[in-house]
Amino acid sequence: MLSKTIHERFCDQMNFEMFSANIYLSMASYFDAMNLKGFATWMKVQYQEEMMHATKFYDFITTRGAQAKIGAMPAPQTQWASPLAAFENALEHEGKVTARINDLVSLAASEKDNASVNFLQFFVGEQVEEESNAEGVIQQLKLAQNAPGAILMLDRELATRVFTPPAQGAA
Ligand code: FEO
Secondary structure (H helix, E strand, O other): OOOHHHHHHHHHHHHHHHHHHHHHHHHHHHHHHOOOHHHHHHHHHHHHHHHHHHHHHHHHHHHOOOOOOOOOOOOOOOOOOOHHHHHHHHHHHHHHHHHHHHHHHHHHHHOOOHHHHHHHHHHHHHHHHHHHHHHHHHHHHHHHOOOHHHHHHHHHHHOOOOOOOOOOOOO
16 A cells, blocks of 8 residues: 555556646647658657656556546646757756655655655656656757757757557656
8 A cells, every 4th residue: 555645645656647648648738830840740649658757657556556536637737938948848857756756765764665766766766767858959959059940950969759559667
């Protein structure tokens, strides 16, 4: 069984992952509206990543004998000043997710809930990747300096991103 506090905080994080998914789907539609299909593809893959994260929390909560409670979440932002502003927003958001995951690890450790600590290790590693992915695109966008040719080349590159589901049984 999960403790009451960990149960509540894990449900909260599951909902936050779905909120993250909505943010990235909103960014995808922002890019689709600009006809930057590669940027949109990248964001749709990120949406799938976030839904996978939410599902991992859902599965862990239910496996530990508790109910994964779905709650209300705020509407995501729908407009950004530029592609760079959208990715900077994404990186800022991932920083918040990382801080939340770190807080959950500290909580689980303080309660000596080793199964939860072990479960959260996937997210600790995942956050390094999530921040690095957003940072990589930000660097390229800064190099592009809004030059249309460079943006279109980057759009083609980002179109190649594909969602890779985690291996069966992975934490
Ligand atoms: Fe689920 Fe982008 O962290």
